[in-house]
Amino acid sequence: MRLSYTKALNRALTDALAADPAVCVFGEDIGAGMAGPTLNLLDRFGPGRIVDTPLSEQAFTSMAIGAALTGRRPVIEFQIPSLLFLVFEQLVNQAHKFSLMTGGQAAVPLTCLVPGSGSRDGWAGQHSDHPYGLFAHAGVKTVVPATPTDAYGLLRSAIADPDPVVVFAPAAALPVRETVTWELAPIPLGSARIHRAGTDVTVVAVGHLVHDALAVAEELAPELSVEVFDPRTLYPFDWAALAASLERTGRLVVIDDSNRSCGIGAEVLATAAEEMRLVAPPRRITRPDGAVLPFAPALDRAVQPHRDQLRAALRAFGPLRPPHGEDPAR
Amino acid sequence: MRLSYTKALNRALTDALAADPAVCVFGEDIGAGMAGPTLNLLDRFGPGRIVDTPLSEQAFTSMAIGAALTGRRPVIEFQIPSLLFLVFEQLVNQAHKFSLMTGGQAAVPLTCLVPGSGSRDGWAGQHSDHPYGLFAHAGVKTVVPATPTDAYGLLRSAIADPDPVVVFAPAAALPVRETVTWELAPIPLGSARIHRAGTDVTVVAVGHLVHDALAVAEELAPELSVEVFDPRTLYPFDWAALAASLERTGRLVVIDDSNRSCGIGAEVLATAAEEMRLVAPPRRITRPDGAVLPFAPALDRAVQPHRDQLRAALRAFGPLRPPHGEDPAR
Amino acid sequence: MLRLVRGFEELALGLVRSGEITGGIHPYIGQEAVAVGVCAALRPQDRITSTHRGHGHVLAKGADPARLLAELLGRTGGLNRGRGGSMHAADFSLGILGANGMVGAGGAIAVGAAWSARQAGEDRVAVAFFGDGALNQGVLLESLNLAAMWRLPVLFVCENNGYATTLPAATAVAGSATGRAAAFGIPAAEVDGMDTEAVRSAAAAAVERAAAGGGPGFLECRTYRFEGHHTMERLMKLHYRTPEEVADWRALDPLPRAAALLPPGLAAELDASVEQQLGAAREFALASEHPSPERALEHLYADGLRPRAGHRG
Amino acid sequence: MLRLVRGFEELALGLVRSGEITGGIHPYIGQEAVAVGVCAALRPQDRITSTHRGHGHVLAKGADPARLLAELLGRTGGLNRGRGGSMHAADFSLGILGANGMVGAGGAIAVGAAWSARQAGEDRVAVAFFGDGALNQGVLLESLNLAAMWRLPVLFVCENNGYATTLPAATAVAGSATGRAAAFGIPAAEVDGMDTEAVRSAAAAAVERAAAGGGPGFLECRTYRFEGHHTMERLMKLHYRTPEEVADWRALDPLPRAAALLPPGLAAELDASVEQQLGAAREFALASEHPSPERALEHLYADGLRPRAGHRG
């Protein structure tokens, strides 16, 4: 089966709705399935569970919290990433805190799905953020799948999780397709995936950048052996897997399409520097500090991390596999 | 003159209002001066400039943005740190972005002041956050003064700045008093302050923790020479000063009262690991990942960084100044 | 119940003064008729969301005063095991979805609970308590629209005590509370919030209608808090209310008003039983254990995920 | 002006189709009478905030079509130097505080501009344009209260085109737009949004009152967009409107209606001049330079602060 990323999200929602009558979906224009993941859900599950909402993000998010507190498993689809700013209070100060504040009486099994996070050509400053780092800082479970299979499996786990989870589906990952010959299944939150094994450098790539990292790793294969590490879940992060990878490579580059300061790139570098094996200074490739995406397409692209930067960062470790096959770093 | 931190904020507002008729203040219960910084402002400057607002944080923050776009220099006082979550869209997606999105036509000289950020005994989960890292990630100028003099000087600069600035006045710093024999004056944003010179370890301490770091540094003086580095502004960070400090010490500990993952502690460690001189793995002392402050006072305190942890982290570098005066690390 | 709520608050005030309750409280004294009247109209399966000034609602919906008091004291025997304190007290087993530290936040949560009940096919009404200050909070206004549009079984109870901290409602709320609700198509009534029976009967009508599928209701209860906004206010010199105004409202105290309706002797009997109950509550609460600091982050995640500590070793 | 706005959108639609405008636009076609009518009632010093569907407002308030088009093309000659694009087009020199990508956000910004003018002692009215979808956005509802409470010189213009993307206003807005405004004490009128003159005269009355210190006003303009929500809609099969409904509204097209009022011959003359103006705009815009990628973060901070790059070297 040929599976697109968006279709995988749609399948995950469909399967979750079919499996558990407590699952329901809120969002704008989801009846029409405008963004893709909710296509045909209204026909199949009806307006009692697929709720087209007015433009009241704060209230319908709070409603979903109220529903989650009383036995439902709501999913909210947000049309644009910056809507998460609008409901930041609801997610971080309410949903995230209920369990502790009530001494374990309450749980908020709420999933927020953002199909099309990050830059979409021409959507400009207010629609192009990639704010996953904010949720990782707050401690809300945060997922950024890179492939259709992972999108399916992680979204299923997010919906099944008893805590709030935010799932970012990067716009640049939506066109990804996979030929799927296996059974789609839930993938546990908090487990990383090594897409490509390597021995010289670990590249931690987030979301759509996994595909860029794989391409660059292939390209540089004659020069150095790159391990491509996809955390999949940014919070909780699979630190054990990262430590194991760095045990092998000792070198680290993070490529992450969010703002530099206090981003997930910072967290990975910091934790590695504190606790893990590093034989050379780690590097990160990110958006600039405080980035706002300018409209003009060339400027928009200039603000996002790209392959040239990754290539340069990898080569900056110096020649690790000279043509003769010796390895001067060992 | 004996100056308290709160009084310093009050003086800064008074002087800024007196100096520039475009300065105005919005906030809840500011007429009564309930939180301290706005005491007596209403009497002196009148309701045309000191605006007691209804509980409409989003609208009055947007209003302040509208006023800032059209020539005013509004200051907003927020009663509790989590109100920043409620206006995250306004600050990050509107105020921060206007300058770039308009191609430089517009500026938003808006100052947000949070007197009493972080934990206040007994205020529990929703009132005890220290969300400065969120703004540093977004790229909004972020200031956390540790002393009355700095509180005065940085707040004056924040108000004079053409961009939005968020000023956090940690609850635990409010009781700090200083005997001020100098002229209070603006202090430029983005410049760090070294409170205590040292040669063995640099402790980057944020806000009220500067005072804890100083106490621990004194206490451990016989064992090791600690430099206490107060960034004062978390964004933009004074990287040059930090690099210079690490050039001297080569060892780094950050103590920061915010959540660990993707916090300012992560940023400092990451940047140091990437670009600066480190002779030992850096460390950070923070709140735990995803922390929510429990109500019971002993639990609340257990979640905040404290001196014991700093002491332990410093001692973990091993004996640097043995009784004989030799320095095995050199 | 009026007496219990009043007595509880007086007890708590004493424990704030003696330093045993950390952080103070927002006393409910004066407003008891609202919580008691509304909750008297509710069925056990109904749910409520409350506010920063929540003790009255929590007690009136049936929470154990001993466990509420233990919560205010931060003890393991507390409703929330000492993790929530005054502003987050909750008892989910009784449909008390919690006090809330954010003004207006409970409104839409209650709407969600109402939606949830309908989706689950359960006959439950949800009640949102909130103050006049919350009338200007966007999320609350949004939630009026959703409740109306979807005809949800929810009752909005605005306790208009005339002030949001120091800000008079008269200078904060354009138009009227009931006018706003009506503009969203929600039947709205103004009630004397110092009269328990008036509140109860208005609430009962609204609950009955909501339960029967008639959609949301809205009550504005005119009331007054006799104490400061927060216990901390005693340390400040604030002049936002005149002593005369306070005295005028104190004259409307719902307690004597309710007592006057009782058969002779019963009032004293009730007083005695409340006193006994509160004495026991005090004893229980003060004897309850303090939670141990190592367990500070227990319950942070419902799946038991243990977060990384803030330091190593 | 009606023709200019219509012609501009048609030109822009062509450039979207040919791929020269990246990301598409939210076409204003059909709603021109609102922007043109309201802005005809404004004085040069007055200010506006606009929406994601903002071209009409920006042009009607006087922006240069050539520079607006260059903006949509992301060129340095654009109003925002190519940094904003369709959803953020602004001309502060003309009091155009910008289109805005967040529904409802412009409302309270306009209230702030009105407050600002009053505080500065200037006679300026602020106008907030927004759609029916924004009627359910908390910040907008909050801003109605602030404007009313403080009697600010602001005019709220709700362009009710019947839909928020695919969601019919009838299933999203409980009560009515004007009823909501009235509940906050704001004089509110419903106007035929397909009739430029009706809109102009209603707006003029409200602006005059606001400027004279009479406080805010609210107009609900019933209108319709003839095109899809966004140009991308052409690629989707959506069925939220019937072809009959679209045809009925197209019959009310404000352009022929306005043309019929002109002396014979003038319409054609105006058409020709608009065509010429737009031809020149197209030429200017397509000839304008693309900004250079090294300058991607110019203007990020008004004080010139240069952020750290996202990579080293």
Ligand SMILES: Cc1ncc(C[n+]2csc(CCOP(=O)(O)OP(=O)(O)O)c2C)c(N)n1
């Ligand atoms: C959204 C929000 N804004 C501000 C505050 C700070 N605050 C707590 S209570 C309060 C006043 C609330 O007034 P009202 O809603 O009338 O309730 P009352 O205190 O009168 O019971 C304020 C401003 C808050 N907790 N949440």
Ligand SMILES: Cc1ncc(C[n+]2csc(CCOP(=O)(O)OP(=O)(O)O)c2C)c(N)n1
């Ligand atoms: C706060 C917010 N919610 C959702 C969106 C996504 N969105 C953009 S336009 C739109 C519909 C707006 O409807 P309306 O206000 O009626 O304006 P119209 O498009 O009809 O002109 C939506 C949902 C947004 N940009 N901002």
Ligand SMILES: [Mg+2]
């Ligand atoms: Mg009140």
Ligand SMILES: [Mg+2]
């Ligand atoms: Mg519309």
